[in-house]
Amino acid sequence: MSTSNIVRSPAGSSTPSPANPFTSTADLPRAPDGFIQFIAPDGQLRTDTDVDRDALGRLTRDLYRGMRLARRLDDEAFALQRQGELGLWLQCRGQEAAQVGSIAAVRADDYVFPSYREHAAALWRGIRPADLLRQWRGVANSGWDPEPYSFHIYTLVLAAQLLHATGYALGVQRDGSDTVVVAYFGDGAASEGDASEAMNIAATNDAPVLFFCQDNHWAISTASSSQSRTPIHRRGAGFGLRSEWVDGNDVLAVYAVTSALTEHVRSGGGPALIEATTYRMGGHSTSDDPTRYRTDSELEAWRAKDPLARVEALLRAEGWSDTAFLDEIQAEADELADRTRRECLALQAPDLADAFATVLADVPQLLQEEHDAFVAYRDSFLD
Ligand SMILES: Cc1ncc(C[n+]2csc(CCOP(=O)(O)OP(=O)(O)O)c2C)c(N)n1
Ligand SMILES: [Mg+2]
Numbered sequence: 001m002s003t004s005n006i007v008r009s010p011a012g013s014s015t016p017s018p019a020n021p022f023t024s025t026a027d028l029p030r031a032p033d034g035f036i037q038f039i040a041p042d043g044q045l046r047t048d049t050d051v052d053r054d055a056l057g058r059l060t061r062d063l064y065r066g067m068r069l070a071r072r073l074d075d076e077a078f079a080l081q082r083q084g085e086l087g088l089w090l091q092c093r094g095q096e097a098a099q100v101g102s103i104a105a106v107r108a109d110d111y112v113f114p115s116y117r118e119h120a121a122a123l124w125r126g127i128r129p130a131d132l133l134r135q136w137r138g139v140a141n142s143g144w145d146p147e148p149y150s151f152h153i154y155t156l157v158l159a160a161q162l163l164h165a166t167g168y169a170l171g172v173q174r175d176g177s178d179t180v181v182v183a184y185f186g187d188g189a190a191s192e193g194d195a196s197e198a199m200n201i202a203a204t205n206d207a208p209v210l211f212f213c214q215d216n217h218w219a220i221s222t223a224s225s226s227q228s229r230t231p232i233h234r235r236g237a238g239f240g241l242r243s244e245w246v247d248g249n250d251v252l253a254v255y256a257v258t259s260a261l262t263e264h265v266r267s268g269g270g271p272a273l274i275e276a277t278t279y280r281m282g283g284h285s286t287s288d289d290p291t292r293y294r295t296d297s298e299l300e301a302w303r304a305k306d307p308l309a310r311v312e313a314l315l316r317a318e319g320w321s322d323t324a325f326l327d328e329i330q331a332e333a334d335e336l337a338d339r340t341r342r343e344c345l346a347l348q349a350p351d352l353a354d355a356f357a358t359v360l361a362d363v364p365q366l367l368q369e370e371h372d373a374f375v376a377y378r379d380s381f382l383d
Contacts, residue, residue, distance in 0.1 A: 014126040021055035022256040038252040043313020067096040070120030072333040094281030097307030101254025113165040130343035162198035169207035188219020202271040216280035221293040233275035248276030
């Protein structure tokens, strides 16, 4: 079969997993709302949990770096779209803690099925800016070869990736491997039948899947509160999944909960579900105008819970950051933005005739004739 549309650039380096200072969810602190939270929105560390403070400081710095780089990449991609260099972009602004906290907590070979907004997780896994952007520039069907990154291509059909993840996990189970399969999905995707089917099949087969829902409050213009009478994590019990609810704008809480549930899955405890409550600070996509359906005051309330500002306040309060550290990240972010722009502008449109080569493994006569007719038509413009 032709693989001309599959990108085979050498893998970038994945960010190494930081040391885990947490051991269980039993003693993790909860905010008054009920979800697990370490860092209050004002940046105060809530926990008096028995954690190694030095290790916590190192972890916080690593996670902050991942979040800052992701936001910078996201901002640059947004600007590229506005300048006509990308056809579409779906911002992950506001969801950096949910994504970085979770991806950092799993092993580099745990296999991830993302939806389409998981840029922060993809960047952490070492996927290059050009590979992240090529699909949105319209020059390839998908962005990267999943195998070297253990990170599947983006899925735009809502919740389909949850069934793919469950099927993959059944394979992992039969191979006797201890890989955990991580499946990201949104609050809107949770309403799809595929989501319920995947969770049920995973539960009844003890498939090693961690379902990770980012409830960012909106499915385009449909509020999550209008799609579900109960919080999504409470569905887990009905399927027989261990479930937790976490403040998705608190990177330490997400990391701690994901670590604990990943180990639960890895040790044969069956699949698990995490609901991370977060907020999509941008529009659904660059084609969306969120002022048509949500209020400025709602956005302002969530700006006050910005996941990056919260970690910055914590780093300051605990004395875990200094000017040299912040300058280093700034320089790295600048370099990433520069690379993102350069690599994007260098992406060339493919030869449209390639599209025929990726339809069927053995090209039948009719397809060949259509290919030849297209090439003749295309070449008729050459003069
Ligand atoms: C099966 C299917 N139905 C409808 C759509 C159109 N659609 C694209 S994104 C979206 C909203 C998804 O919301 P959510 O799952 O909360 O993810 P978010 O965009 O908030 O990250 C919809 C309805 C689709 N892509 N797939
Ligand atoms: Mg959503």
